Each structure stands twice: as structure tokens, then as C-alpha cells.
Amino acid sequence: MAIKNFKAKEPKEEKSNPDLILVSNYMTTRLITFRPEQHVLEVMELLIKNKISGGPVVNAENELLGIISEGDCMKQISESRYYNVPMQDVTVEKYMVKDVDTITPNMSIFEVANLFYTSKRKRFPVLEDGELVGQISRRDILKAALSLKDNW
Numbered sequence: 001m002a003i004k005n006f007k008a009k010e011p012k013e014e015k016s017n018p019d020l021i022l023v024s025n026y027m028t029t030r031l032i033t034f035r036p037e038q039h040v041l042e043v044m045e046l047l048i049k050n051k052i053s054g055g056p057v058v059n060a061e062n063e064l065l066g067i068i069s070e071g072d073c074m075k076q077i078s079e080s081r082y083y084n085v086p087m088q089d090v091t092v093e094k095y096m097v098k099d100v101d102t103i104t105p106n107m108s109i110f111e112v113a114n115l116f117y118t119s120k121r122k123r124f125p126v127l128e129d130g131e132l133v134g135q136i137s138r139r140d141i142l143k144a145a146l147s148l149k150d151n152w
Contacts, residue, residue, distance in 0.1 A: 036066075036092050069097070
């Protein structure tokens with residue numbers, strides 16, 4: 001007499017829809033932010049200490065005013081030497097980028113990957129209802145892509 005296997009069929013593993021992988025799942029929400037009145041030297045110290053390449057500049061209401069990056073600090077270093085201006089006198093407001101592209105938390109990481117590719121930016125602030133809620137970097141997108149590698 002033959003033995004039958006009565007094991008129930010295992011349900012198929014459902015693969016998540018990669019188009020629904022959202023920025024909100026991968027963005028950084030605990031941000032190091034800067035104020036426009038901060039000195040650029042202080043920004044440089046914080047960038048190095050926290051191993052980041054830049055961050056958002058916000059006001060007291062957490063509204064985005066701009067972004068300051070290592071490149072912006074380099075510009076200040078160069079100009080300081082050229083114009084003989086003491087570095088401790090220079091504030092973030094003078095060197096931050098004020099025209100900032102932003103994204104929303106409900107955007108797909110694939111949309112944002114394309115924005116990174118076409119804009120050459122390294123980070124995008126994430127705004128919801130006008131308030132800064134996070135930031136996403138190129139590295140965050142790479143992490144998201146690696147988490148989806150089984151779906152490709």
C-alpha cells in the first residue's frame with residue numbers, strides 16, 4: 001500500500017510590491033539640524049563628529065530654510081583665506097543653499113532614486129504639510145534597494 005503525503009500545501013510567499021516601497025520606510029527621522037545663526041566652524045565640527053556630509057537648516061518652528069554641506073563649508077574655507085575673513089565670524093545663513101528640492105514621505109524610493117540620479121544631490125529633506133519630518137540620502141536608497149534584491 002502506498003503512503004500518501006497529507007501535508008497541506010504551503011502558501012506561496014507573497015512578494016511585496018517594490019513600487020510601494022516608500023521614502024517614509026527608509027528616511028532618517030532623527031536629524032542633526034542647523035540654525036542660520038550658527039557659526040560655520042560649529043557646523044564643521046558637527047559634520048565630522050557625526051560622520052555626515054550635510055544637514056538641513058531650520059528655524060525655531062522646524063521649517064526648512066536651506067541645507068548646509070561639506071561643500072558649502074569648503075567654499076567658506078576658501079573665501080576665508082582669499083578675503084582674509086576670520087572663519088569664526090561667518091554664519092550658516094551666508095553659505096547654506098536656500099533653493100532646496102524636497103520630497104514627501106509617500107514617494108516611492110524608485111522615484112527618489114531617479115531624482116538623485118538626475119539632480120546629482122546627495123540628500124533630500126522630507127517635508128509633510130510644510131514641516132521637516134526627515135531626510136533621505138543616497139545611502140538610504142541603496143539600503144532600500146538591497147532589501148528588495150529578492151524581488152528582482
